[in-house]
Amino acid sequence: MYEEFYGLEARPFALSPDPRFFYASKGHSRAMAYLEYGVQLEEGFIVITGEVGAGKTTLVRSLFETLGDKPLVAAQLVSTQLDAEDLLRSVCLAFGLEDAPSHKAGQLRRLDGFLNDTRARGQRALLVVDEAQNLGPDAVEELRMLSNFQGTDGPLLQSFLLGQPEFRQLLRSENMQQLRQRVIATYHLGPMDEDDTRAYIEHRLARVGWQDRPHFADDIWPRIHDYTGGIPRKVNTFCDRLLLMGYLEERAELDAAHARMVIDEIEEDLGQNPVEDGAATDAQAAATEQTDVPGSNTTMVAGQVALLRMELDIEALHERLQRMERNLSINFRLSQEILELLGEQCEPRVHRADGTHS
DSSP states (O other): OHHHHTTOSSOTTOSSOOGGGOOOOHHHHHHHHHHHHHHHHTSSEEEEEEOTTSSHHHHHHHHHHTOTTSOEEEEEEEOSSOOHHHHHHHHHHHTTOTTOOSSHHHHHHHHHHHHHHHHHTTOEEEEEEESGGGOOHHHHHHHHHHTTOEETTEESEEEEEEEOTHHHHHHHSGGGHHHHTTEEEEEEEOOOOHHHHHHHHHHHHHTTTOOSOSEEOTTHHHHHHHHHTTOHHHHHHHHHHHHHHHHHTTOSEEOHHHHHHHHHHHHHHTTOOHHHHHHHHHHHHHHHHHHTSTTOOHHHHHHHHHHHHHHHHHHHHHHHHHHHHHHHHHHHHHHHHHHHHHHHHSSOEEEETTSOBO
C-alpha cells in the first residue's frame, strides 16, 4: 500500500527476521563479534540473551550470511518447550537427519555418524538454538551432553544458545555448573539508544530505495525512541503503522504530532480512549450550561446543541472509519506475517555453508 505512495521498493518494516535489513548497532555489533569469536574457537557454547524483539534471530541469520566461505554446516533450532527426548530428535531434524531412529540410542548413533562424516569432509557442525528460555533443565543438560562428541582433532559440535533474559537465570542454577564451565562467552543484547534507533530506521528505509519521502522532522526521533524503547521489533511495528497513516492521509512529511496520533490510536486499540470521550463530554456540558442562562432563547440554543452534537458525531465517526481502515490493513499484514513465521518454524531447517537449505 504505502510502498508505491512513497516510492519504496518493498516494505521496510516487516516483522519477519531478514538478514538484508540487519543493522549493526553498538549492541548488535558487540553480539556479532562474540558469535564470530565463537566460530573461530570452534568449541564451547556462546550465549546471547535479549528481550523479546531485540533482534537475536536476525543477528543469527546475518551470521549465516557470512559463513559462505567457511567449512561449516550450521543448523538453527527454534525450541518450543522441548524435553530431553524431543530435543535430540529435533537436533537430528535440524541437520536434515530425517532417517534417524525413533529411540534415543539410535538417534545418538545417527548423529555421531553424521558429525564424524562432516569432520571427515573437512567441515564443522554448528548448532544454533533459538528461544532457549523454553528449554527445561533436562533439555539443556542434553545439549551439554552433545558437546561430548569428540573427534581426533577436537569437538565435533559447537552450540550457540539464544534466549530471553530468564535463560540466564537457568544457567545460574546450581545444577548447570557443568554447562557454565563450557560457556566461553555470554552477552546480553540491550535496546538501542536514540541515535541507533534513528540510524536503524534510516538504514531499513535506505535498503528499499528511500529518497527522503516521507521526510522525517527532527522532533519525531525522540518520540519514536521513547515509545518503542529502542526495541527493533517495536520500532518496526510502530514505523509500519506510521507510514500507513502517512499514506492514508497523503503526508509527505511526518513529525512528532503524527507520531503522537499513531501512539494514541495504538493505545486506544489496547482499550484506552481518554481523548475522544472527554472532548465530547466537555462540549455537551458546555452546551447544557448555556440552556440554563436566564433569558436565553431555549429553542435556538437547543437547536445549536443538536447541531453541535451532530458535528461531534460526524467527526468522531470519520475518525473511527479512518482508524478502522488502518487497523484492517495492519491486521491483514500481521496475519500474513504470523502465518509465514509459523510456516518457517513448523520444521527445522539446516543452513549449509554453500548457501543451500533443507
